[in-house]
Amino acid sequence: MPTLSQPPTVALTDSPSPWRWTREACSRLKELEFLPERFELIEGVIYEIMPKNRRHVLGLRRVRNWLFTIFGEDVVQEQDPIEIASEDQTFNDPEPDIAVLRQSVESYREQAPGSADVLLLVEISDATLSLDRNRKARLYARAGITDYWALDVRGRRLFVHREPGNEGYDSVLEYASDEMVAPLAAQHATIRVMELLPSTEFPQVTDYDKT
Incomplete structure (x- = not known):
């Protein structure tokens, strides 16, 4: 049976509060080409989205293709922004790996889908497991995301x-x-x-791995 889990403990220090970036500031910095092409803003901290390794690529592919078979391709959004709670929007601009939406991705033309539009949110966690289970989890919880998964491709859980x-x-x-x-x-x-996880040896095609 699944076991109860608690987020890792984050040590608190007496250090001064760091500067927190805003969406507006990040937008300006990107215009000036001071930021990488792809990044996320989480609690005022800028995280560069690094090139994906094979564990992440294969895990993302397996989860995405499985969700296609359940919900259909048109409602599965991949690595694009969602709107979170209004009080968190100034300092946060997340781009979750996968979001299953209530309506077609194409129907959200004026703005990104909000938390009420999200049926399932999935992060493929490789080097980002601590971030995904702590800061992002709190952010998604405050937004009211009712079903949030973090797939630990290293720990295979x-x-x-x-x-x-x-x-x-x-x-x-x-x-x-x-x-x-x-x-x-x-x-x-x-x-x-295990069907959502990349093989520990050579990638094998399953019913969910459709190109």
Whole structure:
């Protein structure tokens, strides 16, 4: 059975508060070409989105293609922004790996989909596991994202976050690679976690790995 999981403890220090960047400042810096081509702004900190390694690429591909079979391709958004809680928008501009939306991605023409539009959010966590389980989890919880998954491709496990609140998720379950899981929005669509993970040896094609 999945086990209860708690986010890693983050040490607190007496250091002065760091400068926090805003969306507006980042937009200006990008215009001046002072920022990398791809980055995320999380709690005022600028994180460069590094080139994806093969674990991330294959994990993303497996999750995406499985979700296509359940929800359809037109509602699965990949590595694009979502809007979060209004009080967090000044210092945050996340781009989750996958968001399953209530409507077609094409229907959100004027602005990015908001939290009420998101049925499932997935981060493929390789070098970013601590960020995804701490800062991003709190951000997504405050936004009211009801089903947030962090797929740990190194540790070969899945963290499922549910019951969002102002301080984070009240329910965080850790699923081992041999355990079954399903999205809240499609509880009939169970899958074993290992089928979402890249092979430990050579990538093998499964029913969900369709090009």
